[in-house]
Amino acid sequence: MSTTTTVSTTMQPTSSLARSPKFKAFAITFSISGPVIYCLVQYFNYPLVTYWPAIGRLVWGLEAARPNSGPNMLWYGWTLTTIIIAGALGIIAMLVPERITKKIPLWLVWLFPILVVPYVVYSLMYWWRLAARQ
Template identity: 35%
Template sequence: MTPPPWFRRFAFAFGIAFAALYVVAVKLDLALFTVYPSIRVVLLGTHHSRDYVGPSMGSFMPAMYWYGWTATAALGALIVGIGAAFLPERWSQPFWSGWLWVIPVAAMIGCVYLTLPWFRL
């Protein structure tokens, strides 16, 4: 069974936009929410520790931003995907289908580059 053309446009646009927006969310630290799993708290937005007296206290309450970055990228990709689903079919024909693998590969390279400072010895 072949999916309808609007779903194909949605899926392709969502995949490309998610990969690109995830790298942007990580680079700009745009988390939709921050999770503190040790105390079971979820806060809207990106929250960093402001404990200047005892900065080591951050190890007792580590913040997890990954869920927020993923939600930010998914929300943005959903908007792009819905917009692409409503485009006329003739407008989507001139796009090169290679973007479906070029953008995610470039996003993976970008994520590796952004995480290099965490692994410096």
């Protein structure tokens, strides 16, 4: 038995979402802006929530270290802030005429996640410095 390739050239999108130009504008804007927004949110430290796993405490926004509360976790908050901002940008893109959103370069979707990697590595300098001291 033999099989042939991969991406069918005759297949039509079965989902109405996949045929929607508005969803296209949302998806592309969300995915292009997402990695950049995540880095900005992390850099400026704007978590939507702060979670304290040792005491099960969840609070809005950033809550700095407190005595006898264990470590705080900001990653959930950064991720939620990113989703909300990127989602809002995506909704705005849905309202923009298609002739404008069609001009968004699609290659930015895969380029930005690569370009943010050096920043992400740099943002973890705390760990690398500790490791270098050993």
